[in-house]
Amino acid sequence: AQKITQTQPGMFVQEKEAVTLDCTYDTSDPSYGLFWYKQPSSGEMIFLIYQGSYDQQNATEGRYSLNFQKARKSANLVISASQLGDSAMYFCAMRDEGAGGTSYGKLTFGQGTILTVHP
């Protein structure tokens, strides 16, 4: 079974500074994908970044980067130059992407980390 652990219930960061949100995962599947989503107080789930387990390089999307350490089973999100609008709940998720997987396409989410950006 897949499991995502986000150990930081809440994080605080000063505007314009960088912040790292932790995510560790557990899976026996050789092929999987890792995701980060942002959920503002308005409730929508905003896709931030995706990393495939066989991708050689860490994924980056603008100010977001995913620090993927396969041996440690970690997929931390790094937000550079934080902005006030980054204040939100952040979820790490993973998906089995093996052809023979029974959890075809299913995303498993962590409990989330609430990020607060201070001016």
Place this chain on the structure above:
Amino acid sequence: DAGVTQSPTHLIKTRGQQVTLRCSPISGHKSVSWYQQVLGQGPQFIFQYYEKEERGRGNFPDRFSAQQFSDYHSELNMSSLELGDSALYFCASSLASRAEAFFGQGTRLTVV
């Protein structure tokens, strides 16, 4: 380009009633998944459909059912509603099973 659209955005139902939620995926996306998010938790997987076939089912009672139609839109149906079904329901669409998954804005269901 239109993103994933869900309807309705909010609804209130009485215990025992039935409800149908609708999801239109991003144009060209053939995979649709449904998730339930109760307050304070991460979303929980309910169903996944790809090319109109059910490809995955989460740990939800048989009162929950879904289908995907020829234009790839999907409907989630819940019967005999219970108070515990009150939650935010999301659908997500992907181009394929190994691609980014984009979520709709969600439907907030309140059961009274």
